[in-house]
Amino acid sequence: MTAPAPIAAARGLCSCHVCQLVSRRVEGTPVAHCPRCGARLHFRKPGSVQRCWALIIASYILYIPANALVMMETGSLITYRKDTIVSGVVHLWKTGSWMIAVIVFIASVAIPLLKLFSLTLLLISVQRRSTWNPRQRTRLFRLVEAVGRWSMLDIYVVTLLAALVQLGSMATVKAGPAAVAFGAVVVLTMFATMEFDPRLIWDPLQKEEFHD
Amino acid sequence: MTERTAQLIACHDCDLLQRDIQLNPGCYASCPRCGAVLYRNATDSVDRTLAYTLAAAMVFLGANLFPIFSIEVQGDRSAITLFEAVLSLWDQHMKSISLLVFLTAIAAPAVELISITYLLLPLKLGKVPPSYPLFMRMLQVLEPWGMVEVLMLGVLVSLVKLTNNFRVIPGMALWSFAVLTLLLAAAAASFNARDVWAQLDAKWKDQVSS
Numbered sequence: 001m002t003a004p005a006p007i008a009a010a011r012g013l014c015s016c017h018v019c020q021l022v023s024r025r026v027e028g029t030p031v032a033h034c035p036r037c038g039a040r041l042h043f044r045k046p047g048s049v050q051r052c053w054a055l056i057i058a059s060y061i062l063y064i065p066a067n068a069l070v071m072m073e074t075g076s077l078i079t080y081r082k083d084t085i086v087s088g089v090v091h092l093w094k095t096g097s098w099m100i101a102v103i104v105f106i107a108s109v110a111i112p113l114l115k116l117f118s119l120t121l122l123l124i125s126v127q128r129r130s131t132w133n134p135r136q137r138t139r140l141f142r143l144v145e146a147v148g149r150w151s152m153l154d155i156y157v158v159t160l161l162a163a164l165v166q167l168g169s170m171a172t173v174k175a176g177p178a179a180v181a182f183g184a185v186v187v188l189t190m191f192a193t194m195e196f197d198p199r200l201i202w203d204p205l206q207k208e209e210f211h212d
Numbered sequence: 213m214t215e216r217t218a219q220l221i222a223c224h225d226c227d228l229l230q231r232d233i234q235l236n237p238g239c240y241a242s243c244p245r246c247g248a249v250l251y252r253n254a255t256d257s258v259d260r261t262l263a264y265t266l267a268a269a270m271v272f273l274g275a276n277l278f279p280i281f282s283i284e285v286q287g288d289r290s291a292i293t294l295f296e297a298v299l300s301l302w303d304q305h306m307k308s309i310s311l312l313v314f315l316t317a318i319a320a321p322a323v324e325l326i327s328i329t330y331l332l333l334p335l336k337l338g339k340v341p342p343s344y345p346l347f348m349r350m351l352q353v354l355e356p357w358g359m360v361e362v363l364m365l366g367v368l369v370s371l372v373k374l375t376n377n378f379r380v381i382p383g384m385a386l387w388s389f390a391v392l393t394l395l396l397a398a399a400a401a402s403f404n405a406r407d408v409w410a411q412l413d414a415k416w417k418d419q420v421s422s
Contacts, residue, residue, distance in 0.1 A: 005228055005245060006228065006229040006230075007227050007228065007229060008220075008222035008227045008228075008229045009227055011229065013220065013222060013229065014222075015221075015222035015224065015227070017224075018345075018348070018349050018352055019345070019348065019349075019405075019409050020221070020222075020224065020405075020406060020409075021409070022220040022221065022222050022229075036345070036409070036413065037345040037348065037349060037409075038345055039349065076377070092373075095376065097372055097373070097376070100369055100372050100373070103365070103369060104369060107365075134226070134246070135245075135246055135247065138225050138226065138246045138247070138248070139247065141225075142225070142248070148356075149356065149359050149362055150362055150365075152316065152359055152362045152363075152366075153362055153365055153366050153369065154366075155309060155312065155313065155366075156313065156317070156362065156363050156365075156366025156367070156370075157366045157369050157370050157373070158309070159297050159298070159301050159309060159310070159313050159366075160280070160292070160297055160366065160367065160370040161370055161373065161374070162300070162301060162304060162306070163292050163296065163297035163298075163300035163301060164281070164282075164283060164290060164291075164292050164297070164370075164374070165283065165290070165374075165378075166290065166300070167285055167288060167290060170285055170286070170288070171285065171377065171378075174304065175301065175304065175306050175309060179306065179309050180306070180308050180309060183308060183309055183312050184308075187312065190356060190357075194356070198224075198225040198226065198246075199224075199225065199226055199227040201226070202225075202226040202227060202228075202245070202246065203227075
């Protein structure tokens with residue numbers, strides 16, 4: 001880069017995280033509020049890296065029971081099955097619903113892993129103040145932000161099936177304990193995505209450091 | 213605050229400071245450094261958003277009042293609405309899942325629809341709704357949590373899973389959810405938070421000064 005890029009925080013300007021209004025704020029002053037919407041002003045999301053790490057580590061831990069435990073129990077007169085997330089996908093594939101198998105695989109296996117690994121990569125790169133390809137890393141963050149919600153798919157499927165198929169001995173579907181763990185993973189990774197501040201990816205290009 | 217400060221934009225993804233320019237309808241401005249979309253100029257933003265939202269609100273009622281689908285096994289019929297599904301999970305001691313589904317599929321979209329109507333209907337009529345910053349903020353916070361389109365896909369996946377074993381009769385809410393997904397996407401695409409803030413502020417300042 002030839003000329004230094006004009007950074008809002010470097011000029012004491014702060015963009016409100018709620019209404020995007022740019023207003024002047026002196027660094028070091030204790031608390032400032034947005035003149036338009038009253039939200040607290042921060043140059044950067046406070047404690048972004050620490051909070052994001054905490055949520056990601058919790059998600060990694062919960063990801064284990066989410067995959068090891070039973071997601072859905074299906075019982076009827078003839079058959080009785082206990083499915084984890086992965087065995088459910090395999091069963092769908094084997095019974096010929098390969099389209100649905102692919103959709104469920106993407107939503108329940110690929111997206112949560114993509115989210116966890118991407119956020120880990122972003123956090124490590126931000127902590128090392130890496131200047132490697134910030135544009136691509138920002139795009140990765142936007143991708144994580146956009147696709148994250150789709151992992152709720154399995155939660156909805158289990159809810160609908162468990163509520164509808166309650167026909168006594170004829171057929172029953174029950175939600176398993178993995179549903180709770182998996183739901184928690186989805187919610188925690190969504191919070192982690194919200195806590196992450198993509199501006200931190202760009203800060204190492206500047207000489208000065210910005211906080212709060 | 214001076215006029216000059218109001219025209220500045222700091223990119224929400226990389227904090228690059230830049231000046232806004234007038235956009236042609238249907239265009240958007242993106243950050244030259246990181247490529248983030250900074251703001252858009254949707255055609256007839258307020259009118260269209262309001263129209264889509266009011267339509268979505270009506271379809272939303274249909275989607276929640278009617279059963280999504282029913283299954284039939286040897287004359288036994290079982291049908292559920294979305295809220296009954298939530299209640300059923302609550303009774304099956306899956307309270308956290310039940311709550312999560314209720315918040316993301318029913319509560320968040322409902323509050324979003326109410327907030328948009330509360331903000332845009334008075335604006336359209338030339339009035340300023342009281343405590344609009346609160347509602348704008350609520351919209352922004354709720355935005356990631358309304359998951360009607362994911363629920364729609366979930367309904368379709370369940371439908372395919374059920375047809376393997378049962379005779380499935382699609383209900384009224386199934387179609388309602390399909391339409392609702394489209395209407396919400398259209399409303400989100402035409403909603404322009406930056407523009408609504410600017411309009412509400414201008415009206416509010418007029419009211420205070422007069």
